[in-house]
Amino acid sequence: MARGIAAAWAGGHIRRIGRTDPPDRPARPPRPVLRPPREMPKRRPTAAGRAALLHAVAHIELNAIDLAADIIARFSDPDRAGVDLPAAFFADWLQVADDEARHFEMVSARLKDYGCAYGDLPAHDGLWQAATDTRGDLVARLAIVPMVFEARGLDVTPPMIAALRRAGDDASADVLQTILDDEIGHVAAGHRWFLYACDRRGLPPVDTWQALARRHAPGAVKPPFNADARAAAGMGPELYLPLADRTPPG
Numbered sequence: 001m002a003r004g005i006a007a008a009w010a011g012g013h014i015r016r017i018g019r020t021d022p023p024d025r026p027a028r029p030p031r032p033v034l035r036p037p038r039e040m041p042k043r044r045p046t047a048a049g050r051a052a053l054l055h056a057v058a059h060i061e062l063n064a065i066d067l068a069a070d071i072i073a074r075f076s077d078p079d080r081a082g083v084d085l086p087a088a089f090f091a092d093w094l095q096v097a098d099d100e101a102r103h104f105e106m107v108s109a110r111l112k113d114y115g116c117a118y119g120d121l122p123a124h125d126g127l128w129q130a131a132t133d134t135r136g137d138l139v140a141r142l143a144i145v146p147m148v149f150e151a152r153g154l155d156v157t158p159p160m161i162a163a164l165r166r167a168g169d170d171a172s173a174d175v176l177q178t179i180l181d182d183e184i185g186h187v188a189a190g191h192r193w194f195l196y197a198c199d200r201r202g203l204p205p206v207d208t209w210q211a212l213a214r215r216h217a218p219g220a221v222k223p224p225f226n227a228d229a230r231a232a233a234g235m236g237p238e239l240y241l242p243l244a245d246r247t248p249p250g
């Protein structure tokens with residue numbers, strides 16, 4: 001559906017952005033069973049461990065489709081958004097939704113090679129919390145979802161790619177490399193619209209982002225950072241390094 005809507009937009013078949021009030025939680029398939037993050041099985045360097053890794057990535061991609069759809073639907077209401085959003089805003093997040101759906105498809109294809117499908121393993125239920133916490137505030141949503149969590153994906157994906165290559169699964173490593181390259185664009189879009197919204201509201205971007213990240217995602221901004229990928233997305237170290245410095249003052 002995400003890919004179909006993105007294609008309809010690209011083909012000029014959607015001409016108007018309406019207003020809607022999306023549900024607080026998206027619909028979910030009956031499986032996977034959702035569990036608290038601490039109850040997730042440990043991933044080991046075996047074929048079963050790699051299948052579990054790919055399953056976890058598929059779950060993240062499914063949530064990412066919903067997060068892109070949610071930012072479009074939720075902030076289609078200018079009163080809720082608090083700023084006038086041009087069509088380019090909605091076009092960017094439709095592109096993200098399309099990418100996330102493509103990622104889900106690519107990872108699902110790799111899972112199939114392991115004799116596994118999305119839903120076969122449990123998945124963790126922490127991913128929607130950030131959306132719930134920021135549902136009333138566009139600036140906070142942009143600060144947390146793309147600029148904390150998708151940026152964290154840039155940091156953690158290269159070691160996963162390396163582990164897959166060491167295990168000889170180049171096909172999965174290539175899929176994660178494509179995802180990593182695309183995710184730079186998602187962080188960049190988040191950063192760009194965050195700056196736009198801050199500018200319209202007269203907020204200082206660096207202080208605002210740091211305060212929102214501390215409040216909604218404590219501990220989620222931590223090294224090691226993929227400084228090159230973050231820089232390619234427009235996020236310089238002056239933005240995130242102060243949050244990673246755990247040295248007590250004085």
Ligand SMILES: [Fe+2]
Nearest residue numbers: 061064100103
């Ligand atoms: Fe993705």
Ligand SMILES: [Fe+2]
Nearest residue numbers: 064150183186
């Ligand atoms: Fe993404």
